[in-house]
Amino acid sequence: MKEQKIPYKIYLEESELPKKWLNLRAFMDKKPAPLLDPVTHKVMSAKDLSAVFCDELAKQEVDDTSKYIDIPQEVRDFYKMYRPAPLIRAYCLEKALGTPAKIYYKFEGNNTSGSHKLNSAIAQAYYAKQQGLKGVTTETGAGQWGTALSMACSYFGLDCKVFMVKCSYEQKPFRREVMRTYGANVTPSPSTTTEVGRKILEEFPGTTGSLGCAISEAVETATKLDGYRYVLGSVLNQVLLHQSVIGLETKTALDKYGIKADTIIGCAGGGSNLGGLIAPFMVEKLEGKADYQFIAVEPASCPTLTRGVYAYDYCDTGKVCPLAKMYTLGSGYIPSSSHSGGLRYHGMTTTLSELYHQGLMEARSVEQTSVFAAAQQFAKIEGILPAPESSHAIRVAIDEALKCKETGEEKTIVFGLTGTGYFDMVAYQKFNDGVMGDYIPTDEEIAVATAKIPKI
Numbered sequence: 001m002k003e004q005k006i007p008y009k010i011y012l013e014e015s016e017l018p019k020k021w022l023n024l025r026a027f028m029d030k031k032p033a034p035l036l037d038p039v040t041h042k043v044m045s046a047k048d049l050s051a052v053f054c055d056e057l058a059k060q061e062v063d064d065t066s067k068y069i070d071i072p073q074e075v076r077d078f079y080k081m082y083r084p085a086p087l088i089r090a091y092c093l094e095k096a097l098g099t100p101a102k103i104y105y106k107f108e109g110n111n112t113s114g115s116h117k118l119n120s121a122i123a124q125a126y127y128a129k130q131q132g133l134k135g136v137t138t139e140t141g142a143g144q145w146g147t148a149l150s151m152a153c154s155y156f157g158l159d160c161k162v163f164m165v166k167c168s169y170e171q172k173p174f175r176r177e178v179m180r181t182y183g184a185n186v187t188p189s190p191s192t193t194t195e196v197g198r199k200i201l202e203e204f205p206g207t208t209g210s211l212g213c214a215i216s217e218a219v220e221t222a223t224k225l226d227g228y229r230y231v232l233g234s235v236l237n238q239v240l241l242h243q244s245v246i247g248l249e250t251k252t253a254l255d256k257y258g259i260k261a262d263t264i265i266g267c268a269g270g271g272s273n274l275g276g277l278i279a280p281f282m283v284e285k286l287e288g289k290a291d292y293q294f295i296a297v298e299p300a301s302c303p304t305l306t307r308g309v310y311a312y313d314y315c316d317t318g319k320v321c322p323l324a325k326m327y328t329l330g331s332g333y334i335p336s337s338s339h340s341g342g343l344r345y346h347g348m349t350t351t352l353s354e355l356y357h358q359g360l361m362e363a364r365s366v367e368q369t370s371v372f373a374a375a376q377q378f379a380k381i382e383g384i385l386p387a388p389e390s391s392h393a394i395r396v397a398i399d400e401a402l403k404c405k406e407t408g409e410e411k412t413i414v415f416g417l418t419g420t421g422y423f424d425m426v427a428y429q430k431f432n433d434g435v436m437g438d439y440i441p442t443d444e445e446i447a448v449a450t451a452k453i454p455k456i
């Protein structure tokens with residue numbers, strides 16, 4: 001059979017948009033460990049979680065048996081405005097690298113929030129609205145999640161209160177203003193509006209904040225206000241579930257042209273885009289139907305999988321969220337402020353942690369100057385200005401393609417291009433001015449942070 005010419009962009013029809021999300025945990029023989037109450041250490045039920053999370057999302061959080069979950073029609077209708085997302089064959093990059101490898105990337109940056117985060121934001125806002133809530137609270141680091149949630153809340157007419165990590169609030173005024181344009185209320189964290197914020201400010205005056213701390217503030221605010229719940233943009237099982245739309249579309253697009261991926265690469269902060277991208281492929285691997293190499297890429301300054309510990313740990317600095325068994329650097333770990341590339345979370349979603357622990361996935365850590373070098377190379381050749389987070393995946397995809405150049409291997413590489421970097425110009429400026437540094441924590445620093453992980 002004559003090989004079909006693969007187009008630069010593989011678009012799917014609207015009718016090919018997934019009708020169900022894929023729940024990866026339901027396919028695992030050995031499941032990720034359940035969430036525990038931070039005080040009593042008892043396994044948390046959906047009912048326990050519904051004090052903090054929306055009812056339906058709490059159910060999804062603990063569901064490790066339903067293999068597929070219907071995507072509500074209203075959510076699919078919203079998805080149709082910016083999905084299916086294209087799978088792009090990086091012909092130009094392949095040529096520039098002179099590699100025999102075939103490179104594809106799934107581009108999630110084609111919406112105003114500029115990232116994949118809208119896939120889960122719209123689902124979470126939908127369930128909050130269904131429950132008749134007034135609004136939701138959340139944290140945001142770099143700002144993509146807050147932006148996505150602001151868009152989703154304004155679509156469904158919900159109030160949105162965002163605690164934004166202080167250094168990002170100051171470094172990224174434009175993101176903040178996008179959120180406010182969509183009607184969100186944005187507070188720099190730590191703030192004096194919550195007990196936990198005041199406590200952290202007292203203990204560490206002048207702190208530039210962390211995601212873990214902003215989470216605690218958002219949870220406290222949600223539990224104190226009537227008609228509010230807390231929502232989170234990564235790490236949780238429910239977020240991985242919603243992000244499976246990325247992997248399902250990718251698989252449909254590859255299958256359409258008879259393409260078999262060999263290596264699938266994604267950046268890993270809390271693990272949601274990677275978990276979503278690999279979901280249907282990991283199912284095939286778990287079922288023995290196909291084999292794939294999966295690579296999680298993380299910053300050398302926040303090396304959760306590559307240098308963390310697999311243990312129950314707090315998800316937030318204030319220790320108000322459930323305990324999760326995951327790879328972690330300790331909830332008090334704050335990456336160096338010289339790190340500009342996102343992916344700053346101290347832990348990793350339980351599903352990916354367990355898969356990595358079982359040896360079904362690999363992880364690499366990369367230094368930020370090499371990440372920005374890859375970002376610039378990609379921007380110049382493929383035209384898209386990538387988010388620094390996404391550029392971690394670009395770095396390793398290029399490294400893998402260059403290995404193929406040496407070995408002559410014609411392997412197929414698929415990576416997730418999670419978003420665009422228009423609001424990351426302070427970081428790009430540092431790179432362009434040659435003043436960006438690489439910070440790698442010492443073993444001692446990591447030992448100090450991981451020593452504070454509770455013994456459970």
Ligand SMILES: *Cc1c(COP(=O)(O)O)cnc(C)c1O
Binds near residue numbers: 271343389390
């Ligand atoms: C949030 C974000 C990430 C990292 O989050 P995950 O939950 O690990 O996917 C990666 N890329 C972009 C563009 C993001 O906004």
